[in-house]
Amino acid sequence: MTSFAIRDAVDDLPRLAVIDVGVLGAAQWIHWRFLSERAIGTLTGFDPDPGACARCNMQAPPGIAYLPGLVADGNPVRLHRTRDPRYTSVFRPNTAFASAFEGLAEACQVERVERLDSIRLADVSLPVGAGCDYLRVDVRGAEALVLENAGGHLATAAVVHTTAAMAPLYEEAPAFDRVDAVLGSCGFIMHRFFDGVSASLASLPGLAVAQAESYGGQLLWSEAIYVKDYTDPCSQPLSVWLSLALAAHEMIDAPDLACRALANADILDGGERAARYLDSYIAASGVAFPAAATTAVVPTRARGWLARLLGR
């Protein structure tokens, strides 16, 4: 993570409106605390359990709030609560698939099924009264349902960080191709794939686990970050570029993207944000920078908040 706050260099950045649609619901609020502590933005999350929302909302600092509800496509759903809560999904676990892998069938074992009415993100108005700037989707198999029903939030969002289903771990669940299609139709390009979660086959217990760690095993899902296509500064309003700069610097550890987004904003309104950001970056990284040059040599990025969040 870069070692200076972007607001120290650029003083007209908005506060980000972040939405969290996660399989672990309100239990995740503590991972978003930094939004409030570093004055980056506000968080609106969702949890089907009203009690969990109430407990979170009592403990969390101002600007972090969870609303009762399960986000999907607006239709009634069956929520399959699994032994390992990270595998809970509106889709039934594919036991034929899971049973081929070490420990996966046990983790995916359904302990109870709840019938719930789901809500569409498109129907959610944020408490701050603005559109979403950063959307986090971390649901098992239902990513496409959430995104296809996100409505105007995908128009205002600068960043979407989503899990992407790779293997058929749930019956009839859409996969990565549909996630990519809906985000592409809303002007997003992929920024990066990372932190794939894999499983080893149960065929060779013990030996397989050890060896799968070295070769990677069967990919189950991966994290993917999408950002608005930044090629054409005129393709998005100023607010999107400013949100993208803030999110890129403070949340996804992408200083080069932050600088690009600020340059796009400058093209729209004649500002000088990118130059100020570059000055701060060079000062913070302590690298030599020839006065006439336009290129800053910076160390390869370090792991930051994103890695800690994903280390759950």
Added chain:
Amino acid sequence: MDLGQTGALPWQPLVDAGLAQVIGFEPVEAECQRLNRMNLAHHRFLPFAIGDGATHRLYMTQFPACTSIFEPNWPFLELFQELAPLFDLRDTFDLTTQRLDDITELREAGCDYLKLDIQCAETAALQGGRAVLARTMMIQTEITLAPMYQGAPRPGELDNALRCLGFMPWRYLGCGGRTLKPLRAEGEPPEYLSQTLWGDAVYVRDYTRGDSFDASQWTKLAMLAHALYGATDLAHLALRCADALLGSDHAARYATLAAAQS
């Protein structure tokens, strides 16, 4: 079968062991004949450019591995350090492509393993190869993650084409990218700060729904998993399934050898 024979040659261990024959493609007839006259062991070249069967403009670039039937997306490429010059054009000409399924020789021979690296034409090649790829067990493909070419398929479209043929992602082999100007990362070749541009992935025919696989397919999957990717667990599973059909005991012997070497 190797479409786009550049860079990594994942099939090499099986060729070295005399266990595979590689079919490559060289659309220039004279060059194709020259390659075949070289009598490379276990190699054969066919004089085709694989695609959707239509004629396309081919954009030949300074860095040959960037050559594509899609025009480079200059406004995007120029945002990055040390990227656009790779795509400088050397030449352009019209290229008539062939669908895999339209090549009788391939339809008859089939293909057990496919390596794809044809700069965004992968999706079209797969969509035109349903018959040729009917018994293919693994596909290693490059995935272009960002819009480096104009009008090229998105990564999800390639993923969809593979899923429609019965494959699922198995593992990612790595990825690469460039740093957005004006920042620059250290390293040689240069590291990149954040934007991933391309990667390689291996897809496998969904082996958890392998009821329709025959013993030959299971055995070949075992060979590929073991020799190309060191995937002991998948190789063992495939051998166990082959044993169930053949009445053999390959899986048990493989497990003993694998345990001895771990």
